[in-house]
Structures are given as C-alpha cells and as structure tokens.
Amino acid sequence: MSVAVSCTELPIRTSRFAGTRVLLGPASRAERVIAPTTVLLFLMINAATAGSIVSMYPEAADRVALQQGPGANAAFRFLLGPLQSVESTAAITVWRAGLFMIAAFAVCVALAVTRHTRRDEEQGRVEMVRAGATGRLAPIATATIVAVVYCVVVGLAMSLMLIPLGAGAIDVVCVFAQYATTGMAAAGVALVAAQVATTAHLANLTATAMVLGGYVLRGAADIVDGWGWLRWLSPVGWAELIDPFGADDLWWAGASILVFVLAVGLAGVVAERRDLGAGLLAPRPGPASTTRLADVGAVAVRLLGSQAVAWTVAIAVYALVVGAIAPSVDELAEGNQLFADVVGAAGVSASLGALFTSTMSAFLAVAASAWSVAVISRLRSEESAGRVEVLLATPTSRSRLYLAHVAVAVGGVVAILVATTLGLGVGTAAAGGDAGSAFADAARATAVQLPAATVIVGSAMLLYGLAPRSAPAGWLVVLGALLLGPLAGMFQLPQWVRDISPFTHTPTVPLEPVRGTPLIVMLVVAVGLIAVGRAAFDRRDVG
Structure with a gap:
C-alpha cells in the first residue's frame, strides 16, 4: 500500500545560520554609502590632525612644550587622555585624535549593527526573510560579519597611515587593536541591545549610552587621582590601557574581544528563545482613548x-x-x-x-x-x-x-x-x-x-x-x-x-x-x- 504525503507536511529543517551568505548581499548594499563615507571621514580627520601637528610642532622642543602645557591640562586629559609620548608625529596624532575618535567609531559600529538587526525586524524585513529557508540566527550572523569587516577596515586604515609618520610595527598593531577591538565590543553590546529592546531607537540609545558612558568614565579616571580603576570598566578604557607608543599592552585588546564573543553568544541565545518583535525594553502602550x-x-x-x-x-x-x-x-x-x-x-x-x-x-x-x-x-x-x-x-x-x-x-x-x-x-x-x-x-x-x-x-x-x-x-x-x-x-x-x-x-x-x-x-x-x-x-x- 502506498501512502501519499503532501509536501506541506514535511518539515523543512534548516541550519540556524542558513541564508547568511545570501543576506550579506543586501547588507553590503545597504552600507555602500554609509561605510565608505565613515572610513573616508576618519582618514581625513586623522590626516588633517597629522598635518596640523607637523606645522605647529616641527621641533622636539615644541613637542615637549605641548606635553607640558595642553598635554598636562585636566581638560585635555579628560577629552583626549594623557600625552605620554612625543617622540614622533604619529604618537601625537594618536593622542590628538585617538580616544575620542575610537569612541565615535564604536558608536558608528553600534548603529550599523542596529540597522541590520532590530531596525530590519521593526520594519518587517526580518519576518519576510525568515519566511524562506533562512536560519533563525542568520540576521545576527550577517550583522556580526558586517561589523567585524567594518572594524578591520577602519582599524587598518587608521593604523597603516601612521607608518609614514614614524610609527613602529608594534605601535601600528596596537592602534589597529584599539579601533578594531573596541568597535567589536560595541558591536557585541549593540547585538544584545537589539535583542532586548523592542525598537531600533531604544537599541541605539542603549548601545550608545554604554559606549559614551565608558568614554566619560575613562575621562574621569584621567583627571581624578585614585580613580584609575575606572579604566578597567569599559572597552574605551581598555583601549587607552593598550597605550601605543608606550606600554604596547595588547592583553587589554583581548578583554574587548572576550566581551564581543560573550555578547554575540548571548544575543544568539536570546534570539533563539524570543518571539519575533518581542523584547524586554518595550515602549509603554498608550491609553485606549485620549483627548491629548x-x-x-x-x-x-x-x-x-x-x-x-x-x-x-x-x-x-x-x-x-x-x-x-x-x-x-x-x-x-x-x-x-x-x-x-x-x-x-x-x-x-x-x-x-x-x-x-x-x-x-x-x-x-x-x-x-x-x-x-x-x-x-x-x-x-x-x-x-x-x-x-x-x-x-x-x-x-x-x-x-x-x-x-x-x-x-x-x-x-x-x-x-x-x-x-x-x-x-x-x-x-x-x-x-x-x-x-x-x-x-x-x-x-x-x-x-x-x-x-x-x-x-x-x-x-x-x-x-x-x-x-x-x-x-x-x-x-x-x-x-x-x-x-x-x-x-x-x-x-x-x-x-x-x-x-x-x-x-x-x-x-x-x-x-x-x-x-x-x-x-x-x-x-x-x-x-x-x-x-x-x-x-x-x-x-x-x-
């Protein structure tokens, strides 16, 4: 006896990451303007900073005066961190455009992750994609890959341009680690925020607040004696502790990578268990009727x-x-x-x-x-x-x-x-x-x-x-x-x-x-x- 089985009765089993390669195409297209513009902007600011340093501080004595003047001032230490090395134009460039630019780039990465996760979900695109043979974690995997590529490209651009300015090999690696790993940590935070928040706006606020909060804590650690431990609390603080042209301590980059790995894993676990469109941080519903x-x-x-x-x-x-x-x-x-x-x-x-x-x-x-x-x-x-x-x-x-x-x-x-x-x-x-x-x-x-x-x-x-x-x-x-x-x-x-x-x-x-x-x-x-x-x-x- 033969049994006819309808195709609709056969379960379609797909990998959790099925369709990731296909989704990378639209994701790359969505970033075709924003990402290159961001990379170009960061390069222009870094190049302009280096040019101004060459013209304003051409002699060693000028650089020492910079270190003893603005470099030792509390306002500049809060905004830029301490100026510890004035041996080369590259060292001063990293100080002038370093920590602030690193924090700004981390915010850019967080916003990019939200664009490819919660915003797409909020606008119904994830539901449409998931209706096909696409794995539950494919959108997260796509956003993660885009963020990592973003971090690597900007990290390479910001570090390699320092070579003509007098940076050594280990210093270039450390600057790359500052940008790439801090951006990756911000991407991880944004992935978790995108799973917890129910709107892209809330996810952006949460991730941005975490990054900028770390920048402020790092600034407080640089101007208040005895508060140095505040640098240990955030990826921006860890980026400062890497200290290119100084300690060259790459162990702190490992802390940011660990945050990234743990956050990606947590985001995946939450995504597998929550309903599409749901979250913990939800806007409070309005009343059934109002005269306002x-x-x-x-x-x-x-x-x-x-x-x-x-x-x-x-x-x-x-x-x-x-x-x-x-x-x-x-x-x-x-x-x-x-x-x-x-x-x-x-x-x-x-x-x-x-x-x-x-x-x-x-x-x-x-x-x-x-x-x-x-x-x-x-x-x-x-x-x-x-x-x-x-x-x-x-x-x-x-x-x-x-x-x-x-x-x-x-x-x-x-x-x-x-x-x-x-x-x-x-x-x-x-x-x-x-x-x-x-x-x-x-x-x-x-x-x-x-x-x-x-x-x-x-x-x-x-x-x-x-x-x-x-x-x-x-x-x-x-x-x-x-x-x-x-x-x-x-x-x-x-x-x-x-x-x-x-x-x-x-x-x-x-x-x-x-x-x-x-x-x-x-x-x-x-x-x-x-x-x-x-x-x-x-x-x-x-x-």
Missing part, C-alpha cells in the same frame, strides 16, 4: 517627545562635562605669553576658558541641528508604514503635517541649545568658575548658533519634502556642516569652501561682537528652504 491628540501637532510631539528628551539630556550632560573642565583651560594661559598674545591679537578681553566655551558651543550646536534629521527619519518611517497616508485621509492637510514636524524640529533644536547653555553654566560654576560670567558667556555663545542650526533644519525638511528616500542624506548635510564649519581649520580649506557651512558665518562670541546681518540672512535662508520643501511635499506622491 487633538491635532497633527500633538501627534508629532507624542511620536518624537521621548526621543527629543533623550537628545536633550545627552547633549546637556556633555555640555555639563565641558563646562566643568572650562575653568581648568584658563590654567594654560597663566604665565604663558603665547596665549596672552593670541587673545590680545583678537582685540577682546575674553579668557581662554570663554573661547573654549565658544568653540565647544559650535560643536554642540551641530549636534543639536542633527535632531532635525532624526525628525525626518521618523517621519519617513511613518510614511513607509502607511500611517502618514492615514493621517492625510482625515481633514489634516499636507501643509499642517509638514509644518507640525518643522515646529517639532525647530523646537527641539531650541530646547537642546537651552539645555546646552544650562549645562555649560552649571558645569563651570560647579568647577569653581564665576557663575555669572559662565552663564552669560554660555548664553551668548549658544544663542548665536540658532540661525545656523535652523538652516540645517530647513535643509533636512527640504530633503524629506522632495522624497522620503532622501532623508538619510540629512546626515551628510550635518557632516558637511561640521567638516566645513567647526572642523574646517583642521583641513586648511579655502574660505569659499568653508562658506558653504552655515556655522562658518556664525559670530564666534565672545571672540568677536555679534553681527546681525549674517544671522538674519541665515534665518531667511532657513525659511526659504522650509517653504520650498513644503511646496515639494504638497506635490509629490505619499508612500
């Missing part, structure tokens, strides 16, 4: 409010740290005729600490303007999910929807700049600085940054108005504004190139008096960009 969402503006605030608070708190904390170390910057000018001549040549009676606050305010303003890109990214997700179309099916007009998000973007930037002012002022006052002048300098330095930040808001909203797929290009706008504005001096760019960034036209208060004309022009430009974006959004298809 009476219009589209209230909806925009509800969707973006928690994210705005997270951005504001994060930048305020960093501003607090910057403010706390500002008084120690003035110590550099005490008895130093060079600094006195520089400040005197500026024609103002500003302290070096006030100039430091002004410079850092520009960097924080760029970070504040990046909030607008987060707004259009969320709006793009809402449109992709079909919820914007549902809103527009009500009496809500396109203009109201667009302008509501413009208001949230501008309001968020203002809130972040206000928080920056408070952080700088409170930090300076808590560190023993003059509270009155600290708040006054911080308020003026951040207030003049608002018009430039609104130009970035207008650019971001214009990109979304033209097409939702253009939203990621907003990050390139922010990056360009940073490189051509606050960081332009590192690259020795011609003035006409610097003028592309709106932050170039912002008065450097208190180094120079406030000039109303550029501020008014930038506000007009911002309004024009928003108006053009609104017109484009009114005419294009939604969805």
Whole structure:
C-alpha cells in the first residue's frame, strides 16, 4: 500500500545560520554609502590632525612644550587622555585624535549593527526573510560579519597611515587593536541591545549610552587621582590601557574581544528563545482613548517627545562635562605669553576658558541641528508604514503635517541649545568658575548658533519634502556642516569652501561682537528652504 504525503507536511529543517551568505548581499548594499563615507571621514580627520601637528610642532622642543602645557591640562586629559609620548608625529596624532575618535567609531559600529538587526525586524524585513529557508540566527550572523569587516577596515586604515609618520610595527598593531577591538565590543553590546529592546531607537540609545558612558568614565579616571580603576570598566578604557607608543599592552585588546564573543553568544541565545518583535525594553502602550491628540501637532510631539528628551539630556550632560573642565583651560594661559598674545591679537578681553566655551558651543550646536534629521527619519518611517497616508485621509492637510514636524524640529533644536547653555553654566560654576560670567558667556555663545542650526533644519525638511528616500542624506548635510564649519581649520580649506557651512558665518562670541546681518540672512535662508520643501511635499506622491 502506498501512502501519499503532501509536501506541506514535511518539515523543512534548516541550519540556524542558513541564508547568511545570501543576506550579506543586501547588507553590503545597504552600507555602500554609509561605510565608505565613515572610513573616508576618519582618514581625513586623522590626516588633517597629522598635518596640523607637523606645522605647529616641527621641533622636539615644541613637542615637549605641548606635553607640558595642553598635554598636562585636566581638560585635555579628560577629552583626549594623557600625552605620554612625543617622540614622533604619529604618537601625537594618536593622542590628538585617538580616544575620542575610537569612541565615535564604536558608536558608528553600534548603529550599523542596529540597522541590520532590530531596525530590519521593526520594519518587517526580518519576518519576510525568515519566511524562506533562512536560519533563525542568520540576521545576527550577517550583522556580526558586517561589523567585524567594518572594524578591520577602519582599524587598518587608521593604523597603516601612521607608518609614514614614524610609527613602529608594534605601535601600528596596537592602534589597529584599539579601533578594531573596541568597535567589536560595541558591536557585541549593540547585538544584545537589539535583542532586548523592542525598537531600533531604544537599541541605539542603549548601545550608545554604554559606549559614551565608558568614554566619560575613562575621562574621569584621567583627571581624578585614585580613580584609575575606572579604566578597567569599559572597552574605551581598555583601549587607552593598550597605550601605543608606550606600554604596547595588547592583553587589554583581548578583554574587548572576550566581551564581543560573550555578547554575540548571548544575543544568539536570546534570539533563539524570543518571539519575533518581542523584547524586554518595550515602549509603554498608550491609553485606549485620549483627548491629548487633538491635532497633527500633538501627534508629532507624542511620536518624537521621548526621543527629543533623550537628545536633550545627552547633549546637556556633555555640555555639563565641558563646562566643568572650562575653568581648568584658563590654567594654560597663566604665565604663558603665547596665549596672552593670541587673545590680545583678537582685540577682546575674553579668557581662554570663554573661547573654549565658544568653540565647544559650535560643536554642540551641530549636534543639536542633527535632531532635525532624526525628525525626518521618523517621519519617513511613518510614511513607509502607511500611517502618514492615514493621517492625510482625515481633514489634516499636507501643509499642517509638514509644518507640525518643522515646529517639532525647530523646537527641539531650541530646547537642546537651552539645555546646552544650562549645562555649560552649571558645569563651570560647579568647577569653581564665576557663575555669572559662565552663564552669560554660555548664553551668548549658544544663542548665536540658532540661525545656523535652523538652516540645517530647513535643509533636512527640504530633503524629506522632495522624497522620503532622501532623508538619510540629512546626515551628510550635518557632516558637511561640521567638516566645513567647526572642523574646517583642521583641513586648511579655502574660505569659499568653508562658506558653504552655515556655522562658518556664525559670530564666534565672545571672540568677536555679534553681527546681525549674517544671522538674519541665515534665518531667511532657513525659511526659504522650509517653504520650498513644503511646496515639494504638497506635490509629490505619499508612500
């Protein structure tokens, strides 16, 4: 007797990692712009740093003065770590761009891992992939491979370029280990965060907080006697303990690799046991009915409010740290005729600490303007999910929807700049600085940054108005504004190139008096960009 068996009754058994090779193709395609841009950016900053060191410290005596001056200052030790070796340009380059760049790269790796795990799962792509003959762990394996390749490429790029600058073989290996293993540890943390959190936003916040928290702990260990043990608590601290051009201790790289291996294993275990879309850190569900969402503006605030608070708190904390170390910057000018001549040549009676606050305010303003890109990214997700179309099916007009998000973007930037002012002022006052002048300098330095930040808001909203797929290009706008504005001096760019960034036209208060004309022009430009974006959004298809 023969028995007919339907094919649907036969279980399809696949390996846990089946389909990983196939998934690497789309993952590589998704990174085809972001990854090369990141590698190029890190190389450019490192090369510009090396070039500035060669021109500013050509002699051994100049480098010793750097070590005994800024290298011994608490502010620079917090931001960059101690300057222990001045034997070569490579050693000083690693100090000037080392730990901060390592932490920044670790954040980039964490964001990349989240893009290929929780964000794909949140948008339904993982469910669609898993419907085929794909293993449960294939998405995690794909993200892990992408992250490791990312770390190796950047580690090689950042270390090999030091060879012409005087780095020895062991020093090159140690610098490679700093970038590669710290990035791998961040990737492991992000993999676990992507399994625990239920949204890509929460996963990004968790992983980024872990990396930046380690950077802050490492900074505290460098400026407070007896707190050196804080370096043992994070991969960023372990990267410092590797100490290229000094101890060359590669054992600490093994600690980061161990974290990576354990985190990947933990993420795999959790992924095999949880339901798709589930997690421990879930957003609290809203009430079944409410009167608080009476219009589209209230909806925009509800969707973006928690994210705005997270951005504001994060930048305020960093501003607090910057403010706390500002008084120690003035110590550099005490008895130093060079600094006195520089400040005197500026024609103002500003302290070096006030100039430091002004410079850092520009960097924080760029970070504040990046909030607008987060707004259009969320709006793009809402449109992709079909919820914007549902809103527009009500009496809500396109203009109201667009302008509501413009208001949230501008309001968020203002809130972040206000928080920056408070952080700088409170930090300076808590560190023993003059509270009155600290708040006054911080308020003026951040207030003049608002018009430039609104130009970035207008650019971001214009990109979304033209097409939702253009939203990621907003990050390139922010990056360009940073490189051509606050960081332009590192690259020795011609003035006409610097003028592309709106932050170039912002008065450097208190180094120079406030000039109303550029501020008014930038506000007009911002309004024009928003108006053009609104017109484009009114005419294009939604969805």
